[in-house]
Amino acid sequence: MKKTSSSAQLFHSSSIEETNAIAAxxxxxxxxxxxxxxxxxxxxxxxxxxxxxxxxxxxxxxVTSPTFTLLQSYGSPENRLNHSDFYRLQSExxxxxxxxxxxxxxxxxxxxxxxxxxKLLPQQTIHIVITPLKDETRKIEVFFPx
Numbered sequence: 001m002k003k004t005s006s007s008a009q010l011f012h013s014s015s016i017e018e019t020n021a022i023a024a025x026x027x028x029x030x031x032x033x034x035x036x037x038x039x040x041x042x043x044x045x046x047x048x049x050x051x052x053x054x055x056x057x058x059x060x061x062x063v064t065s066p067t068f069t070l071l072q073s074y075g076s077p078e079n080r081l082n083h084s085d086f087y088r089l090q091s092e093x094x095x096x097x098x099x100x101x102x103x104x105x106x107x108x109x110x111x112x113x114x115x116x117x118x119k120l121l122p123q124q125t126i127h128i129v130i131t132p133l134k135d136e137t138r139k140i141e142v143f144f145p146x
Contacts, residue, residue: 066083086116
């Protein structure tokens with residue numbers, strides 16, 4: 001996806017509470033079956049952002065990083081959060097074999113490191129880039145498809 005400023009929202013967070021509020025605000029703009037590619041370096045706070053989205057959704061399950069399980073689903077069929085992670089995957093074939101596309105219509109889907117195999121993501125994917133800054137704050141950029 002081409003990321004342009006005309007389709008972007010920019011946030012800055014200096015605390016966990018601010019990040020939680022940003023996630024809750026963003027959730028209000030999403031469809032129940034939105035697809036999000038969550039991007040940023042190791043330690044940027046990607047999994048925490050997913051936890052914040054889950055909390056804002058009212059999901060009470062413990063949300064953990066799916067780095068080794070590769071795909072986790074939380075919540076109920078009416079309020080589903082699908083959480084995946086492409087970090088350990090080595091090829092598009094491995095990512096495709098997860099069958100993630102089968103989950104796209106079954107709830108909100110968030111893929112950490114989704115940019116690693118972006119060709120597999122639908123055109124309507126929302127890209128969220130979390131960038132840690134030198135002052136320990138986070139820049140959170142949200143790119144909506146045009």
